[in-house]
Amino acid sequence: xxxxxxxxxxxxxxxxxxxxxxxxxxxxxxxxxxxxxxxxxxxxxxxxxxxxxxxxxxxxxxxxxxxxxxxxxxxxxxxxxxxxxxxxxxxxxxxxxxxxxxxxxxxxxxxxxxxxxx
Amino acid sequence: xxxxxxxxxxxxxxxxxxxxxxxxxxxxxxxxxxxxxxxxxxxxxxxxxxxxxxxxxxxxxxxxxxxxxxxxxxxxxxxxxxxxxxxxxxxxxxxxxxxxxxxxxxxxxxxxxxxxxxxxxxxxxxxxxxxxxxxxxxxxxxxxxxxxxxxxxxxxxxxxxxxxxxxxxxxxxxxxxxxxxxxxxxxxxxxxxxxxxxxxxxxxxxxxxxxxxxxxx
Numbered sequence: 001x002x003x004x005x006x007x008x009x010x011x012x013x014x015x016x017x018x019x020x021x022x023x024x025x026x027x028x029x030x031x032x033x034x035x036x037x038x039x040x041x042x043x044x045x046x047x048x049x050x051x052x053x054x055x056x057x058x059x060x061x062x063x064x065x066x067x068x069x070x071x072x073x074x075x076x077x078x079x080x081x082x083x084x085x086x087x088x089x090x091x092x093x094x095x096x097x098x099x100x101x102x103x104x105x106x107x108x109x110x111x112x113x114x115x116x117x118x
Numbered sequence: 119x120x121x122x123x124x125x126x127x128x129x130x131x132x133x134x135x136x137x138x139x140x141x142x143x144x145x146x147x148x149x150x151x152x153x154x155x156x157x158x159x160x161x162x163x164x165x166x167x168x169x170x171x172x173x174x175x176x177x178x179x180x181x182x183x184x185x186x187x188x189x190x191x192x193x194x195x196x197x198x199x200x201x202x203x204x205x206x207x208x209x210x211x212x213x214x215x216x217x218x219x220x221x222x223x224x225x226x227x228x229x230x231x232x233x234x235x236x237x238x239x240x241x242x243x244x245x246x247x248x249x250x251x252x253x254x255x256x257x258x259x260x261x262x263x264x265x266x267x268x269x270x271x272x273x274x275x276x277x278x279x280x281x282x283x284x285x286x287x288x289x290x291x292x293x294x295x296x297x298x299x300x301x302x303x304x305x306x307x308x309x310x311x312x313x314x315x316x317x318x319x320x321x322x323x324x325x326x327x328x329x330x331x332x333x334x335x
Contacts, residue, residue, distance in 0.1 A: 030153060031160035046178065049131075049157060050186025053150070054193040061200075069152075080163070081156040084149070 009099045012047065012055050013064075015040070017096040020065055020088035027068075027085035030056060056086060064092030127176045128158055131183050138190045142197060 019036040034047045059065045065086045075082040139147035165175045
């Protein structure tokens with residue numbers, strides 16, 4: 001994993017925040033975020049499980065995303081384990097905008113997002 | 119979710135999650151296990167809808183799991199060290215102190231054992247000319263060396279305790295402290311006084327005794 005400057009975001013974290021932003025208010029669970037990132041990228045490889053949830057944990061701890069657990073009854077009705085959903089916070093949106101601004105003109109980013117320089 | 123042979127990869131994934139979340143606060147470990155369970159289910163369901171074969175799903179599941187193992191351990195490390203920081207404790211961490219103390223003591227034991235080996239070697243050289251009671255004369259250093267090896271073996275235990283936690287994160291702090299604690303207790307209560315008497319006795323004995331200059335026929 002590349003070393004980071006204090007306050008900066010890793011590329012995966014930028015991608016997660018961007019996916020959370022796309023998901024909007026309802027939020028999105030970990031696997032859906034991994035799939036969204038893969039679909040937007042060139043490789044279409046899903047992010048490794050540990051890498052994904054470690055990054056989500058960091059973003060959650062930093063207050064850039066917020067998470068909550070699905071109601072157990074809803075999960076039971078759907079016949080699957082409970083989902084933990086993530087939603088971008090105001091601080092996360094600001095950090096994402098800043099990361100995008102820094103990336104513009106300096107780094108080609110793989111994410112197919114209009115906000116990114118490619 | 120898949121069934122049959124593919125369940126092995128799911129069981130492996132769950133086993134791995136249980137291993138690297140062992141010893142963590144309950145809410146963290148339960149939360150991570152539930153989240154990975156959900157991820158496994160969502161992954162299988164999504165790929166089945168995409169028309170993937172069970173084999174392909176299993177391969178991707180294993181690839182994602184193995185590819186993220188280092189991050190899993192990193193996450194655990196962040197959590198453990200983060201807890202120490204949030205508690206505001208002055209100590210570096212229980213792990214670090216235990217490890218450093220154990221390794222230091224172990225090194226001391228090894229040096230001590232080496233000293234005793236040198237001691238018996240000296241004794242053998244001094245009496246190489248031959249003594250009718252050779253076995254008796256070197257008996258005490260031999261006993262000392264045995265004691266030193268016992269202590270050194272405790273040093274190995276200490277070393278293992280000191281290194282176990284950093285090397286294998288699945289070993290809880292409590293287990294590491296217990297191993298090191300028991301080893302230190304045995305060391306200070308038992309082997310150390312015995313070995314001290316033995317080494318002082320043998321050193322004084324060797325220093326005061328004049329070797330026999332003429333070999334016995």
